[in-house]
Amino acid sequence: MATIAADPTQFSLDFLVCSIRDLDWSRTCQPDVLLLDIDLNDGSEPDENVSTLVGMGLKVLLFTSERRPAQLRKLVGLGAAGLALKSDSEEQIVEAIRQVAVGEFTTSSHLAEALLTDPGLMASLSPRELEVLEQLASGVPKKAIGNALDVPVSANTVETYFQRIAARYAALGRPVANIYGSLREATRDGHLDL
Template identity: 50%
Template sequence: MSRSAGDRVRLGVVDDHDVVLVGVGAIARANPGVIAEFIPAGSVDELLADPAVPDVVLLDVNLADGTDVADSVRRLVERDLVVVLYTSDVRPVPIRRGIRAGARGVALKSDPADTLIDTVLDARAGDFAVSSELAHVLATDETLCARLAPRELEALRLLATGIPKKQLGRWMQPPVEVTTVNTYFNRIAQRYAELGRNVGNVYQALREAEADGHLDR
């Protein structure tokens, strides 16, 4: 099927909650002058298997099938689809991973329907689009979350599995000494302190990293 022409948009939505698909479908039907076709799917695989080709895809950031948001965005962008992250998740890290992978906007599920339509149209026009000030902050504010290095994240993820701090080094790949692990956590604490978020121990560091969304992958 060919793509839509003119100003009307074929809108795809990938979300594994029926209530979201029904809700966005209702918004699409209420805006026939803007939305030419509504293409719902419960997964990226399902959407890509549909013969209908959307112009813009609203992609849920946290799908229950375990797919990574960045991988999903890349798959859609490779098909020349415009992707807008559609989420109730206000953790900045997953959102920014999706943006770095090629998403062209962020729409929050809590924002009004008219802002969703505006976001879809802006993204299709080539702009980076957001549905609200909060969406803009989540996408762009560098003071909202700490930037952690890969080895620091590796140590945090191992800690999250229940491995004691003193044993983390031997589980890392390649293994490191306990003193090196201590250095990682000192750096993590420093990065959060720079944001005004005090981290007094490794478990507080883990809590802050989880709150930012660092440990999803």
């Protein structure tokens, strides 16, 4: 980022790694802010990365082009100190870094804030509803989902879960025609990663 490089009195780029496994704290100081691309393409999971880094006492600012609210909200729930979108201006991203450095939770733009807070962007699904969708996504036939759950339930109860899921999406103006439509919308929200 040109702004950071151009003003070494305010910022210094101490290191750049392609995986958090490559971090060698014996060779570098602990940063004031760690700007974390949540999609490192190194086989690691974003939630594990955030948990590890936050557990080390680091202030983690998520840096991403991800637009699925459920995934982003989960990472913030794990302790990330803010969200900066790759599509935001350099000035907005720099300001987000500044805010995190002084201990503030921040977002780089109105869109980033909406992704984290707007209840109309995604359906709020219960853990049990998510479990039913995960079973469907893994290929379990609808009739067998009830028996495949951690705590088995009847086929009628599974049908009730699917009806509730469909109602939640209909309330958002995103009606689903069948269980696979529910699966598609849950994936779109980031509840599932297919």
